[in-house]
Amino acid sequence: MSEDNAPEIVLALEIDDPALAGRLEALLAGVAGLRLAVSGETAAATIVARDPRVMPDDIALTQRELDVLALMAEGASNKMIARQLGISVHTVKFHVGSLLDKLDATGRTDAVAHAARRGVIEL
Amino acid sequence: MSEDNAPEIVLALEIDDPALAGRLEALLAGVAGLRLAVSGETAAATIVARDPRVMPDDIALTQRELDVLALMAEGASNKMIARQLGISVHTVKFHVGSLLDKLDATGRTDAVAHAARRGVIEL
DNA sequence: CCTTGTCCTGACCACCCGGCCAGTTTCGCA
DNA sequence: TGCGAAACTGGCCGGGTGGTCAGGACAAGG
Numbered sequence: 001m002s003e004d005n006a007p008e009i010v011l012a013l014e015i016d017d018p019a020l021a022g023r024l025e026a027l028l029a030g031v032a033g034l035r036l037a038v039s040g041e042t043a044a045a046t047i048v049a050r051d052p053r054v055m056p057d058d059i060a061l062t063q064r065e066l067d068v069l070a071l072m073a074e075g076a077s078n079k080m081i082a083r084q085l086g087i088s089v090h091t092v093k094f095h096v097g098s099l100l101d102k103l104d105a106t107g108r109t110d111a112v113a114h115a116a117r118r119g120v121i122e123l
Numbered sequence: 124m125s126e127d128n129a130p131e132i133v134l135a136l137e138i139d140d141p142a143l144a145g146r147l148e149a150l151l152a153g154v155a156g157l158r159l160a161v162s163g164e165t166a167a168a169t170i171v172a173r174d175p176r177v178m179p180d181d182i183a184l185t186q187r188e189l190d191v192l193a194l195m196a197e198g199a200s201n202k203m204i205a206r207q208l209g210i211s212v213h214t215v216k217f218h219v220g221s222l223l224d225k226l227d228a229t230g231r232t233d234a235v236a237h238a239a240r241r242g243v244i245e246l
Numbered sequence: 247c248c249t250t251g252t253c254c255t256g257a258c259c260a261c262c263c264g265g266c267c268a269g270t271t272t273c274g275c276a
Numbered sequence: 277t278g279c280g281a282a283a284c285t286g287g288c289c290g291g292g293t294g295g296t297c298a299g300g301a302c303a304a305g306g
Contacts, residue, residue: 045172075233110198
């Protein structure tokens, strides 16, 4: 049915591992209906595979710490976080402190950046 | 030894557009050597296609604001930024203020998050 | 029973942050 | 040559932030 609305799906590759990239390239080359993007071309979708080395140990964050972290990433102040989670500002500061420690960050901005970098949270 | 004619490449799909997702699913289903991940499975690579998000006007940030923003993303304090750029803390606060205004952020953490989201900076 | 760990709360304090005021120099442009 | 925009600096101040102390509730496991 209507192949008119489905020309070709253009895919881009962003893969750290050269071996995996090569295999995928070879496999996808033989598929009708899609092709790989040439340099600079805008792709409909991108195949990504990050080097797993960036998150060696998935840092053990408690559920509460993840809650606080998520709200921190939204730019919420301790007071806002406290209200949102139904806990006291003191407790929020406690969790933020733990976060700074575990993420090896110097402040909340640094903590969010670190967490985003290693995929703990999605910006 | 290396039977690296590896079994299958497991791919995950993260595509906003259902139509595109469906087409890709159909296309890739017929390719030997790779398969789609089942829910929760760890994939070797992920195919992503974000909604052509609104990055209408790449916000006009001055060079100095970009300098400050980059250091903010590293978790640097105003004092550190001042020292790094060879300017006074007051000037840093001035630029941070402009950044918060232009990025529609409530604080430096929010500013970094917004900037990262719309690709102004790379985390 | 007692210890351990996690989560939660409180208070104190030095410092940082963001917003406000006002002022300078430098530059491009009409 | 005048004029505005950008960059820079200063002081001031209310509120937020991060570090440190101390302690309570509650479940898991010795």
